[in-house]
Amino acid sequence: MTATLSHGPAAHTKAAEAAVRVDAVSKIFGHGPEAVQALDRLTLQVDRGEFVCLVGASGCGKSTLLHMLAGLDSPTAGSIAVEGRTGLMFQEAALFPWLTVAGNVALALRLRGVGRAERRPLVTSLLEMVHLEGFASRRPHELSGGMRQRVALARALAQNADVMLMDEPFGSLDAMTRDLLHAELERLWTERRFTVLFVTHNVREAVRLADRVLVLTSRPGRLSASFRVDIPRPRRIETPAVSALAGEITEQLSVEVRRHGHA
């Protein structure tokens, strides 16, 4: 990851605490007149053990950012530093069609070196966590979109990463299952204290889960605002406190979208 390192305006004092550091990162896809600038000098930081949600209009470069953090792509300019092992849950389920549900989860364990004997109980408990224990021997194409997403969540959790990058992980779930998985994810995060960077279009979901909600500008993505969520946990998505803050953030988002409309 080599690129010009420019100093962002906000000098971070707690540098040692940072699990994710994104410094003036720009990403341009393609060349010449067809080039698309996905990110423009984006600077942000996620502290170790922090749960940060990222919201922003479609196409503002959120997935691009997560892919770069996972090492699948590199920035055009700027620098990226991630402490520890990253796990990524893609926007699509991205399951392997030749493996069963249990096989998909087991492969993640196997690739991180978990022995055969330990894998089986771990797979079972991961599938219980996403409430799919009855579907272990199904194949991905036999599941609904939401169920596939839950398998992908189990597989991502199986990586036991230090930094979890999650790209709209609950986008195609019904409200009830989603609330349930919010609670599971929060419980796991409280237990293990990994770092989470979580992309969503659902502002209430962001407030329900996050320590901090970051709003990106419309394309090209830059940091527009940051909201600290001080509502005590465990939270519930339908409480007035969550709604109030979500309203504020939505207001900020629509300012962004309108600004883009004029441009």
Place this chain on the structure above:
Amino acid sequence: MATRDRLTEEVAGLDALDLPKAPRVRRAVRLWAGFWPKIAALALALGLWQAVVWSGWKPTYVLPHPWTVLSELGRRVGDGTLMTAAGITLRRALVGYTLAVLVGTAIGSLVSRVKLLRVATGSLITGLQTMPSIAWFPLAILIFKLSESAILFVIILGAAPAIANGLITGADHIPPLLLRAGRVLGARRLALYRYVILPASLPGFVAGMKQGWSFAWRSLMAGELLVIIARKQSIGVQLQVARDLADAPGLMATMLLILIIGIAVDSLFFGTLDRAIRRRWGLMDPATS
């Protein structure tokens, strides 16, 4: 805990709604549904043949009745001549095809892994595949004389490119998302190849093997007609002898056997394999499978 259990039940209920209930059609019904169109097509073909014979286009000692040919086939199978011939020929097919699979797989996996080789040999492999195998025989006979080796050589040249190509296209058509998913899970180089690339290119590989079989079978038949080896009463030799004796029923009975073996291997073995893989992977429309 009680609320958790209740929620779990509710989610299970929602999931049950999600899953389509596939109506279980009885096995016999399904088999029959796949079988009768084939029987009908066969009857039609025999009917057409009979019609041509009745039209008197050729005398029956050149173009015999279907019934004469079928009973000749029955007689030759019964007295063992065709069975020994089929044994010799099938043994050659098995040996040649196995070698072709080994060679094709080795070349295919190498070429799909190494970019430079891809660029250098990609179109050459496709070119080899389109080369009629019979064109290889003069060279094969020069090198190996009239021997088994000449036949095997041509089978391998005929089938291996198709198999290699299947593997290469299979690897080419892997969705990039799956490769990325593998990399995110920590699979690099050999592990990525073993756990993602290899299984992901399996459907293409099986398609290549199937095509390779038909090339191998054709090359073998051409070979047995050109490379006649003493005291080896192969199917090709039977054809040749029947022609020399102007034995039309014998000739056509042998041809029928060639057709039957080709179809049997293709549909029973490769067809079943192909369908099993596609069903497992969800590459088949459930309404038609």
